[in-house]
Amino acid sequence: MNPQTTLFIADLHLSEQTPELNQLFARCLNQWQGQIDALYILGDFFDVWIGDDDDSPFIRSIKQQLHAFSQRTPIYFVHGNRDFLLGNTFAAESGMQLLNAPLKLTLYGHDYVVAHGDELCTDDLAYQQFRAQSRNPMWQAAVLAKPLSERRLLAGQIRQMSETRKTAEGKSEISDATENGVQYMMAAFSGNPMPTLIHGHTHRPAMHQHQFNNHPFKRYVLQDWHGQHGGYLAVDGEGVHIHELNL
Numbered sequence: 001m002n003p004q005t006t007l008f009i010a011d012l013h014l015s016e017q018t019p020e021l022n023q024l025f026a027r028c029l030n031q032w033q034g035q036i037d038a039l040y041i042l043g044d045f046f047d048v049w050i051g052d053d054d055d056s057p058f059i060r061s062i063k064q065q066l067h068a069f070s071q072r073t074p075i076y077f078v079h080g081n082r083d084f085l086l087g088n089t090f091a092a093e094s095g096m097q098l099l100n101a102p103l104k105l106t107l108y109g110h111d112y113v114v115a116h117g118d119e120l121c122t123d124d125l126a127y128q129q130f131r132a133q134s135r136n137p138m139w140q141a142a143v144l145a146k147p148l149s150e151r152r153l154l155a156g157q158i159r160q161m162s163e164t165r166k167t168a169e170g171k172s173e174i175s176d177a178t179e180n181g182v183q184y185m186m187a188a189f190s191g192n193p194m195p196t197l198i199h200g201h202t203h204r205p206a207m208h209q210h211q212f213n214n215h216p217f218k219r220y221v222l223q224d225w226h227g228q229h230g231g232y233l234a235v236d237g238e239g240v241h242i243h244e245l246n247l
Contacts, residue, residue, distance in 0.1 A: 006107050007032060008233040010042035010116065010200025011224035013082065016058045018047070020228045024247045028232075029065055034072040041096075042200045042222060043080020043116030048159055050151040051144050052089035063094045070095025080116045080201065081127075084134055085144065104189050108237040110196065113189050117201030117221070120177035120185060176202050179210075182219060186212050196220065196240065198233060205231060207242070 014022055032039065066075060075094075078101040079086060091098050102115035118131060133139055143151065182197065189195050194217035197210075205223040209216065220240055223231025228247035233240055 004108065005036045005234050005236045006038045006040065007036050008040045008042060008114070008198055008222060008235065009045075009225075009230070010080070010222040011044045011203060012041075012230065013044055013047040013225065014062065015047040016056070020247055021225050021230065022058075022062075024225070024228065024230055024245060026065055027247075028230075028245065029069045032073065033069050036073060038074045038076060039069070040076045040078070040114060042078045042101075042114060042198070043118075044082045044200065045077070045080070046083045046086070048155040049083035049086045050155045051085055051148065052087045053148060063090065066094035066096060078114065078116050081118045081131065081134075085140060102185055102188070104195055107235050110235075110239070111189075111191070111193075112235065113186065113195045113197045115185065115197075115199045117177060117199030120181035120199065121175060121202070122178045122181040122184070124174045176204060177219075177221075182210055183212060186210075186217065190215075193217070198222065198235075198240070200224065205242075207240075 012021060012025060014025060069075065075096045076099050077086070077091065077096045078099050086098075088098065090096075102113050102119070105112045105114060118127070121127065143154075146154070177199075186194065186197065190212055192215050194212055194215045196217060197219040199219075200222040202221055203224040204221050206221050208219040208221070210219055211217070218240070220233055220242075222233060223242075223244065225231070225245075230245040232243050232245065234243060235241075
């Protein structure tokens with residue numbers, strides 16, 4: 001792999017119940033370490049995060065893998081809708097740098113805007129209300145003050161509700177990024193040329209063409225990981241390249 005390359009991943013949803021994905025991610029880290037400029041994780045890296053005090057064997061293993069990788073390659077992390085409680089303690093112990101998104105990056109002479117992508121789904125009003133609540137520091141502090149056992153039960157309930165909702169709705173339009181959402185986000189980063197937008201969350205990997213004030217730009221949706229499959233985007237001096245992964 002060309003060292004002048006930056007990789008982006010999102011929506012791995014790793015957990016103790018995803019041994020094949022965990023193995024695939026470990027293999028990727030071994031292949032990428034020291035071979036790229038940086039790795040960006042754009043949210044929902046974990047299927048659920050109940051607090052930095054979770055010291056399960058699975059969490060310890062992931063932490064050790066990330067820390068080893070970070071000794072040669074920087075890791076940047078954007079919170080998703082499943083791991084928004086991930087904090088400074090875990091980041092420091094795993095060698096990651098937490099980022100506030102959306103944000104603009106300049107890579108190899110080109111500008112990119114990166115985000116998890118859930119803020120783009122503006123038609124899902126119920127979720128946007130929950131998102132605003134869950135990003136409130138007082139709400140987060142109240143949740144993290146609960147015993148770890150209680151947070152594990154709560155996480156299981158939230159996961160079950162999410163899975164039930166997905167099964168009932170399928171990939172409904174309400175769970176996709178809207179043009180209004182995209183336009184609102186990109187208004188803060190407008191220019192000529194426009195930056196390229198990279199995000200995850202929607203589980204609809206694709207490349208879309210948009211315009212802002214008659215200036216065209218591209219929007220790349222990251223591949224979600226499931227079963228034995230995953231994917232990533234590689235950015236270099238020539239632009240964005242889509243790659244699939246299989247165990």
